[in-house]
Every structure is written in C-alpha cells, then in structure tokens.
Amino acid sequence: SRSINLAVIPGDGIGQEVVAEGLKVLSAVLPQDVKLETKDFDFGARRYQATGETLTDADLDALKKHDAILLGAIGDPSVPSGVLERGFLLKLRFAFDHHVNLRPSKLLPGVDTPLKGEPAIDFVVVREGTEGPYTGNGGTIRKGTEHEVATEVSVNTAFGVERVVRDAFARAQARPRKKLTLVHKNNVLTFAGHLWTNIFNKVAEEFPEVTTDYIHVDAATIYLVTDPARFDVIVTDNLFGDIITDLAAAVSGGIGVAASGNINPSGEFPSMFEPVHGSAPDIAGQGKADPTATVLSVALLLRHLGFEAEAARIDEAVTADLAERTGKPARSTSEIGDALAVRVAG
Amino acid sequence: SRSINLAVIPGDGIGQEVVAEGLKVLSAVLPQDVKLETKDFDFGARRYQATGETLTDADLDALKKHDAILLGAIGDPSVPSGVLERGFLLKLRFAFDHHVNLRPSKLLPGVDTPLKGEPAIDFVVVREGTEGPYTGNGGTIRKGTEHEVATEVSVNTAFGVERVVRDAFARAQARPRKKLTLVHKNNVLTFAGHLWTNIFNKVAEEFPEVTTDYIHVDAATIYLVTDPARFDVIVTDNLFGDIITDLAAAVSGGIGVAASGNINPSGEFPSMFEPVHGSAPDIAGQGKADPTATVLSVALLLRHLGFEAEAARIDEAVTADLAERTGKPARSTSEIGDALAVRVAG
Numbered sequence A, B: 001s002r003s004i005n006l007a008v009i010p011g012d013g014i015g016q017e018v019v020a021e022g023l024k025v026l027s028a029v030l031p032q033d034v035k036l037e038t039k040d041f042d043f044g045a046r047r048y049q050a051t052g053e054t055l056t057d058a059d060l061d062a063l064k065k066h067d068a069i070l071l072g073a074i075g076d077p078s079v080p081s082g083v084l085e086r087g088f089l090l091k092l093r094f095a096f097d098h099h100v101n102l103r104p105s106k107l108l109p110g111v112d113t114p115l116k117g118e119p120a121i122d123f124v125v126v127r128e129g130t131e132g133p134y135t136g137n138g139g140t141i142r143k144g145t146e147h148e149v150a151t152e153v154s155v156n157t158a159f160g161v162e163r164v165v166r167d168a169f170a171r172a173q174a175r176p177r178k179k180l181t182l183v184h185k186n187n188v189l190t191f192a193g194h195l196w197t198n199i200f201n202k203v204a205e206e207f208p209e210v211t212t213d214y215i216h217v218d219a220a221t222i223y224l225v226t227d228p229a230r231f232d233v234i235v236t237d238n239l240f241g242d243i244i245t246d247l248a249a250a251v252s253g254g255i256g257v258a259a260s261g262n263i264n265p266s267g268e269f270p271s272m273f274e275p276v277h278g279s280a281p282d283i284a285g286q287g288k289a290d291p292t293a294t295v296l297s298v299a300l301l302l303r304h305l306g307f308e309a310e311a312a313r314i315d316e317a318v319t320a321d322l323a324e325r326t327g328k329p330a331r332s333t334s335e336i337g338d339a340l341a342v343r344v345a346g
C-alpha cells in the first residue's frame, strides 16, 4: 500500500497558519489507502533564539528520512538579516541538492492582476537552485574601514547548468506550447553567460520540437509586464530566478497564490515545497493569511511524488475557489482551507 | 561667454535617428550667447566590423576633451553578444568613472502604462556604475568541456559604495519627499550586503531629514508593479540597477521615454547621456523611433552642465507633447523632434 512520510516545517509568522491548512487539504485529497505520516520540525527564529542553532547535521539526517518536506516560512525581524536565510533556507537547498527550483505562474480566472487587459499568463520558471551568486563564495577584507572590499562570487559549472537546462527542456517538451526561454545577462556576465548559452544551445539539439529563445534579464522584466503571455517555460540562474519569480508572482495574482518546489529530481534527497511568500510577521497569528500558495505547493509536492490525479484535484479546487471570490467578504485562513478541503474531497 | 563642447556618438541602428533629433532640440533650446560645438564619433558595430576596434586609448583621449557626451545606441546582431557591451559601453563607463548612473522614472499625463489605476510614478534610480558584477572580474576554466567552471565576481568597495550612496542621499534631500530606498539582496549576498547596508546607515546619520528604507531586490520588483508611488529615490548596485530600471521604464511609459545619465560628479571626466533603449535594428532607418528618450537625456545633460532653465524647458516641452498624443496619428522620428524643437524655442 502507498504511503507518504512527510517532514513538516511550519516555521515562523504565518508559516504555522498556512501549513495547517495545507495539511488539511492534503489529508482530504488523499485516498483512504494512502497512509500519511507527518513529523513536525520546529525550525526557524524561535529555535535560533533559544539555542543559536539553525540547521544541524542531526537535523539534516532526520529530514533525510522523509519522502518530502512541506515548509511554511522562515524569517523574523528579531533575527539579523541573512542568518536564517543562509543558515537554514539556503543550507537546506544546498545540502539536499535542490537544483531545480520550480515556480509556476498562472493567472487564474477571477484573480486580480496589477496589469491591464487580463493577459493570458501561464508559464513556469525553472530556477537553478545550487549555484550562481547563492553559493556563499566571496568575502570581506578590512571590514568596517574605509578600505573595505567585499566580493560575491557567482559559481557556474557545466555539470550544474546542464542538469537544470535539461530538466527545463524536458518540462517544455511536455507542455502544449513547447517553448523554452533562457534568461541571463550574457552580454555583461560573459563568463557565466557563455557557459549558460553554449549549454542551452547544445541541449536544444536534443529537443528539436522545443522552440527556444534568449532574453536578457533586464528585458525579461519588461516583457513580464508588457507581454507575459509570450512565456511558456523559462530557465535561468539562481539570482535572476529569484528576482523574476517575485515579479512573475506579482503579475499573476500576487504572492498569496505563488507556490514553489525545491526539487532534487534524482530523489536522492527529499524535495521541499513552500509558498513563495515569507513569514509576514505583520499579519501573523490573525488568521488573515491566504493559505492558497501553500495548498498549491502541496499540489506540486503530490505531483512530484507521483500523485498526479490528487495534484490535479487540488489545482481544480483552487481554481474554482478563486473564481468565486470576487465580491464576497474576505475569509479567514482556516475558512479558505476548509473550503478547499471540502472541494478536493467532494 | 558660455559654451558647450559636445562629443556625439550616434552609434548603431536607431541611434543615428534619435541623436539627430536630440541635437535639433538642444540647438533650439540654447540661448544665442551659448556656443555649441559638436564633434561626431563613429563608434559601434560599423567601426568594429571594419577595424576590429571598439574604443581605443586615442578615442578616450579625444572624448576626454569634451564637456559631455551624447550617445544614441550601440549594438547590432552582427556583432557577438558582449563585444560592444564590454568593449565599448562598459569600457567607457569605467574609463570615465561614471559611478552615478542616473535613471529617472516619471509617468507623465497621457502616457500609457501597463499598470491599472494610473499610479503616481515619480522616482529616480541612482545605480552604481563602476563596481558590482560589472567589473569583468571572474573567468572560465576547462572551457567547452563537461568540467567547465565559470565565475563572475561582484566587487564592492567602501569607497565606491559610499560615494554613490552619498550622491543618492543628496538627491533625496533636494526632492520634496526626501525619501531614499536601498535596494539590495543583503540576506543572501551577505558580504556585499553588509557593506552596502552599513554604509547606507552611516551616511543616513548625516541626512536626518531623509526618510530611509530597505527593500530586497526581488521584493522591489513586486512594489514596482503594485505600488510604484512608494518610491522617491532608490540607490542600488550596478546589476540590480540594470534590472529594476528596465522594469521602472516599462511601468512608467516604456523605454521610448526613458533617459539616463552616466555621471562623473567630480567633472574629472565628461559624463555621458543616453536613452535607455538600445539600437532596435528591427525598426532602424524607418523614421519610426521615438526620439523622446534622447531628448530627455539631453535635458539631463543640460542640467548636469548647469543649464537648469533650459533643461526644465525641455522637460515641459516633452510633457506637453506627450499629453497631446492620445488619439492622434503616429508621427515620424523627425516630426516629433521638430515639434519639440518648436516648443522649446517658443
């Protein structure tokens, strides 16, 4: 019989609230014969404040035993910027080799966009997750003096670029439009740019059905607001992916509905699924957070584990729920979760 | 008697056409007693194809003798990506220490924006121009093999960051709202991020009237489409500035009206003014290009040289011209230039 052994990291701020709803919907959508086991991990600001620890080797060993990880949000103003980001979020992505950071953007009916003309937005960004300027390479000399020099080194390897580019081509191939856009800045960052461009062009030969193009990251931000319908699948570097997926979320309904997966395609380590929004401490504990992004992240998780039918049911439930929101009074976090749980069960 | 000794680089594609109109308006706005001397430099793709040269030491010596530089656009599909960008545009910015890259965004009446609700957009980005990932530091090993590693090094110095941050505070201080936002990614790029953040906070103490805040670059792209009115002055690194100013241009009327200045505030070297749009080879030679961005760049040039009244006259002429466009048939490049020349002279 099938089973899912899930590590759950509610985390900080609204993380707790949205993860509860994500689990509610997960339980509701799974068939009786699938055994769901969850284990909570209390990572984040509280743990750091109490122990000084962010993510230990023992933590990684414990997480490793699971089929997947569901994360709410990590981050609190009481912790200096960078401590939890580098010490927890990025440490986990690197330790579990989450090299495919998957971020779909779809403007669903009834959802508000800041853009005029209700564009047909339906694309997915495949963001590299283990290289680029995110490696922590670099350093500081003469810190705090007028002669301080700080460097950040973007590291790009043929191995790392090829595997994510190949993953993106496969995803493009599987979609109706079969189009893949490489986003980089190869006219300025020429070392990394040539590597990305050459590998992209090489792998393209293996996917003759996929239409390809290339756009500089600065120009990509223009297209994302003037012609987002042009995109189908985008593959890009870790930092560019970070930037354009926030913009992509903003134009396709906001971070309240933006889901993401930090994926290890080989399955050697568990993949992690999380809403793109952060911990939003300003609205935490008030039942105001929209759990939709977390619920959609649960759908990505199910799809990754092979539960395609269940993932599709969640997507449909969210689409239906969003379509009926216009003109209705705002619901609480758990009311939205309840409504989605009813829909996926029905 | 006053004079302006101007180096003119029409460049490639529509560069030629838009620069002609910029000069037309410049001549029209200057009082009789100001002697305008211009010298054309034939840099860009044609020169590169003919001689293999992009920008020689002799070129730099010749340019150096001028009060300022007006540039149209550089770039052509016939030249490999990076050659003219690194070999000409960036070489010039670095050689002439153009560390303040000034990019104003203002949504003028009658101008179309892709955003709903006609937001009140009026901010200026102060982009660092001589550091960050733009220095060309980095390299490639095992090129073309499956073991290739390519690095890009972002270099940030206390000297370089402090001078641009100080410039941005002074600009914020001089504006009615007196607000300055630092845009960076200090939770991930912690070495450079700490340097930028510490210097920003230190210089802030000298400008008690200026309200400050900090936003991560990914979140900044969200605000640029959901609440661009929140920004007054933004200071940021070279790469983040490149990305967010294209987005800023897109939401505030498009790159047809986006001007920029590559400024050396000390005056040791001439500053360079250019439209943000590129050479647009697809519409080159057809009289279709909008010269407005170039004309607004001429206003920035005049302001930089101390011709404030003339700069203001150009801004007013452009505002009036744009306000009257709605519903009228499209005009050619030179018709728009003629109309602006008439307005500034009148």
Ligand SMILES: CC(C)[C@H](C(=O)O)[C@@H](O)C(=O)O
Pocket (backbone or CB within 6 Å): A085, A086, A089, A090, A242, A276, B187, B188, B218
């Ligand atoms: C919080 C931060 C480390 C993270 C990132 O930069 O990747 C976030 O912005 C994201 O996009 O998941």
Ligand SMILES: CC(C)[C@H](C(=O)O)[C@@H](O)C(=O)O
Pocket (backbone or CB within 6 Å): A187, A188, A218, B085, B086, B089, B090, B242, B276
């Ligand atoms: C053409 C390129 C080198 C340049 C840059 O990246 O600075 C351009 O995008 C700009 O913004 O002026």
